[in-house]
Amino acid sequence: MAYKWSVREIPAPSYELAKPVQDRLNRLTKPPGSLGRLESLAVDLAVATGRERPRVRPAGVLVMAADHGVARSGVSAYPPEVTAQMVRNFLRGGAAINVLSRQAGAAVWVVDVGVAVDVDPETGEPDPPEVAGSPAVFRVKKVRPGTADMTEGPAMSREEAERALEAGWEAATEMIQAGIRLVALGEMGIGNTTASAAVAAALTGWPEGDLVGLGTGVDPLRRQRKLQAVRRALALNRPNPGDPVDVLAKVGGLEIAALAGATLACASRRVPVLMDGYIATVGALAAAHVDAAVVPYLFASHRSVEPGHGRILRWLGREPLFDLDMRLGEGTGAVLALSIMEAAVRILDEMATFDEAGVSDAEG
Amino acid sequence: MAYKWSVREIPAPSYELAKPVQDRLNRLTKPPGSLGRLESLAVDLAVATGRERPRVRPAGVLVMAADHGVARSGVSAYPPEVTAQMVRNFLRGGAAINVLSRQAGAAVWVVDVGVAVDVDPETGEPDPPEVAGSPAVFRVKKVRPGTADMTEGPAMSREEAERALEAGWEAATEMIQAGIRLVALGEMGIGNTTASAAVAAALTGWPEGDLVGLGTGVDPLRRQRKLQAVRRALALNRPNPGDPVDVLAKVGGLEIAALAGATLACASRRVPVLMDGYIATVGALAAAHVDAAVVPYLFASHRSVEPGHGRILRWLGREPLFDLDMRLGEGTGAVLALSIMEAAVRILDEMATFDEAGVSDAEG
Numbered sequence: 001m002a003y004k005w006s007v008r009e010i011p012a013p014s015y016e017l018a019k020p021v022q023d024r025l026n027r028l029t030k031p032p033g034s035l036g037r038l039e040s041l042a043v044d045l046a047v048a049t050g051r052e053r054p055r056v057r058p059a060g061v062l063v064m065a066a067d068h069g070v071a072r073s074g075v076s077a078y079p080p081e082v083t084a085q086m087v088r089n090f091l092r093g094g095a096a097i098n099v100l101s102r103q104a105g106a107a108v109w110v111v112d113v114g115v116a117v118d119v120d121p122e123t124g125e126p127d128p129p130e131v132a133g134s135p136a137v138f139r140v141k142k143v144r145p146g147t148a149d150m151t152e153g154p155a156m157s158r159e160e161a162e163r164a165l166e167a168g169w170e171a172a173t174e175m176i177q178a179g180i181r182l183v184a185l186g187e188m189g190i191g192n193t194t195a196s197a198a199v200a201a202a203l204t205g206w207p208e209g210d211l212v213g214l215g216t217g218v219d220p221l222r223r224q225r226k227l228q229a230v231r232r233a234l235a236l237n238r239p240n241p242g243d244p245v246d247v248l249a250k251v252g253g254l255e256i257a258a259l260a261g262a263t264l265a266c267a268s269r270r271v272p273v274l275m276d277g278y279i280a281t282v283g284a285l286a287a288a289h290v291d292a293a294v295v296p297y298l299f300a301s302h303r304s305v306e307p308g309h310g311r312i313l314r315w316l317g318r319e320p321l322f323d324l325d326m327r328l329g330e331g332t333g334a335v336l337a338l339s340i341m342e343a344a345v346r347i348l349d350e351m352a353t354f355d356e357a358g359v360s361d362a363e364g
Numbered sequence: 365m366a367y368k369w370s371v372r373e374i375p376a377p378s379y380e381l382a383k384p385v386q387d388r389l390n391r392l393t394k395p396p397g398s399l400g401r402l403e404s405l406a407v408d409l410a411v412a413t414g415r416e417r418p419r420v421r422p423a424g425v426l427v428m429a430a431d432h433g434v435a436r437s438g439v440s441a442y443p444p445e446v447t448a449q450m451v452r453n454f455l456r457g458g459a460a461i462n463v464l465s466r467q468a469g470a471a472v473w474v475v476d477v478g479v480a481v482d483v484d485p486e487t488g489e490p491d492p493p494e495v496a497g498s499p500a501v502f503r504v505k506k507v508r509p510g511t512a513d514m515t516e517g518p519a520m521s522r523e524e525a526e527r528a529l530e531a532g533w534e535a536a537t538e539m540i541q542a543g544i545r546l547v548a549l550g551e552m553g554i555g556n557t558t559a560s561a562a563v564a565a566a567l568t569g570w571p572e573g574d575l576v577g578l579g580t581g582v583d584p585l586r587r588q589r590k591l592q593a594v595r596r597a598l599a600l601n602r603p604n605p606g607d608p609v610d611v612l613a614k615v616g617g618l619e620i621a622a623l624a625g626a627t628l629a630c631a632s633r634r635v636p637v638l639m640d641g642y643i644a645t646v647g648a649l650a651a652a653h654v655d656a657a658v659v660p661y662l663f664a665s666h667r668s669v670e671p672g673h674g675r676i677l678r679w680l681g682r683e684p685l686f687d688l689d690m691r692l693g694e695g696t697g698a699v700l701a702l703s704i705m706e707a708a709v710r711i712l713d714e715m716a717t718f719d720e721a722g723v724s725d726a727e728g
Contacts, residue, residue: 029453030460031441031581035696036669036689077395077726085723089393094716096394103703103710217395217726305400322686324704325400332399339467339703340688346467352458359449362441362581 066114066254067146071191093135114254168261186331198251259283301337430478430618431510435555457499478618532625550695562615623647665701
């Protein structure tokens with residue numbers, strides 16, 4: 001049986017829509033181009049979705065959760081059990097991603113692709129997702145209870161990485177089938193900036209030192225430990241830069257592979273993917289190495305504090321909408337950017353043209 | 365009779381709230397500081413409003429509209445009649461500010477403080493503002509039908525500038541009395557980037573060339589004409605940099621003075637003022653020259669394309685939340701930033717603490 005992500009077909013974007021959409025933007029009652037990035041976003045969304053009037057609602061954030069063997073090496077300020085505790089917090093609605101999603105009107109989908117302990121769904125709200133006010137939809141697609149320590153051997157087998165990609169594909173597909181028109185990528189996993197740095201270094205060949213930051217809050221000494229862990233993992237496992245699945249298996253994470261799978265699923269259905277911070281963007285980067293055709297479907301939300309993030313966004317040719325010094329993850333930056341994505345769509349939909357409003361256009 | 369803005373009292377901010385609010389932010393289920401600017405915004409809003417749990421809803425945008433005699437000198441890409449046409453567009457709900465305000469759930473208040481022709485209120489929605497779905501509240505507080513050409517003499521008399529300040533004070537006060545908890549500043553006035561540059565140059569002493577940009581869309585040749593108009597107006601009228609009312613009268617605009625008056629009114633009631641682009645920020649700058657006590661009540665939304673904008677924001681010590689290459693005005697950037705302001709408040713209100721959620725805190 002072939003994995004669905006491995007036999008995907010990703011349609012070409014509708015570049016032919018760029019001109020008619022820009023023409024319409026120029027007829028709206030404002031000087032041409034004066035809404036700046038909102039206008040280029042509207043064009044990019046039309047090109048990606050293949051619709052002259054693209055939609056981004058309803059939107060949902062997909063929070064992939066998993067644990068990391070490397071977290072036991074002291075690379076994080078938090079103990080590994082926080083991953084499961086935060087998943088419970090997501091299911092009860094008390095985390096930042098819940099608060100921002102409630103405000104933005106976005107559905108929260110949490111997927112356990114490899115949390116070390118089982119999260120009792122009873123502690124969260126039950127399905128179905130349709131229940132209004134439910135803090136989150138929860139799916140268990142556990143490939144294994146956390147990765148092995150990549151500084152001592154491969155984080156997981158190739159087969160496990162493939163299954164994690166498939167878990168992400170399936171989760172995103174279910175969201176899209178439930179009607180979601182834009183998927184924001186989020187994650188939770190103590191230790192996952194370390195794994196993300198290793199994946200990014202393996203895929204891009206950039207120096208590890210440029211890709212290892214302070215994470216959600218480590219001191220410079222612990223950052224040094226993270227950097228050593230990344231270097232040791234790469235030297236020991238020798239992932240093949242030309243084989244993204246090999247990279248994800250040897251030095252990645254279950255949630256990072258799942259984010260890559262979700263990205264492939266969204267692109268195959270022309271659903272825009274709104275990347276969050278470092279880890280989510282590394283997931284999208286891995287997807288782009290599996291199939292470069294995903295890139296036109298990727299949208300950047302914010303630039304996080306993590307130093308490697310901006311560089312990977314540039315590699316992907318994606319400019320963030322804002323930089324608010326965020327470094328939390330969970331999808332928080334992406335969900336905060338939703339209102340800007342929606343604004344771009346609404347401008348196109350709802351503004352009057354010069355003709356309709358009886359407003360004089362610019363003098364020749 | 366003394367004008368209300370001239371006998372104002374602006375309370376001191378509650379700096380003593382900064383620590384308890386930051387303490388609460390640190391107990392929420394996220395690494396300390398990991399929500400970046402959202403956290404500092406929450407603190408700043410608490411300090412400004414004097415409430416440990418500040419509110420920014422309901423929010424409204426105050427769009428001050430007026431014409432400029434200097435617009436007849438070809439400083440804009442648009443003919444002067446566009447000011448009145450756009451006011452009608454605001455009242456019918458077809459402009460960018462209507463679209464973005466609808467999305468953000470913000471009320472639009474439009475005030476004619478000096479549009480050259482009378483806008484027939486019949487063309488727009490009638491009062492009262494309480495009517496759901498009404499595109500805008502409209503108030504006529506016309507001081508005069510547009511300013512005189514400042515390149516030939518003072519734009520208006522000192523008395524007229526004082527009355528425009530009072531019109532702004534009154535409009536903002538009415539909004540606040542109607543329940544508005546955050547006022548976004550917007551404007552409409554063909555030619556008003558030219559007047560704003562003149563006001564900013566007079567108040568700060570910075571070179572005119574640094575303060576004159578391309579406005580909403582002029583070519584470099586027309587920018588040169590703008591620069592000459594600003595220089596001529598300053599040389600001819602010699603506004604007194606130590607007397608902001610003199611500056612507003614000689615080289616300002618009716619809507620710029622009204623924005624200054626609105627800023628003073630908001631600060632006197634501890635209502636946060638969310639500045640939009642160049643013109644709105646120059647209005648706030650003029651208010652800060654009338655009374656520096658307004659500054660803690662000022663919040664920057666975006667940095668516009670206009671080159672002087674970022675410099676004035678730095679002068680005011682206010683960092684924008686994003687830079688999306690916008691240059692439309694109307695309050696569009698400010699209203700787009702509302703969701704970020706609200707996110708800051710909601711984080712403080714709605715997130716679980718480590719204790720409440722049973723999540724382990726960072727290792728000592």
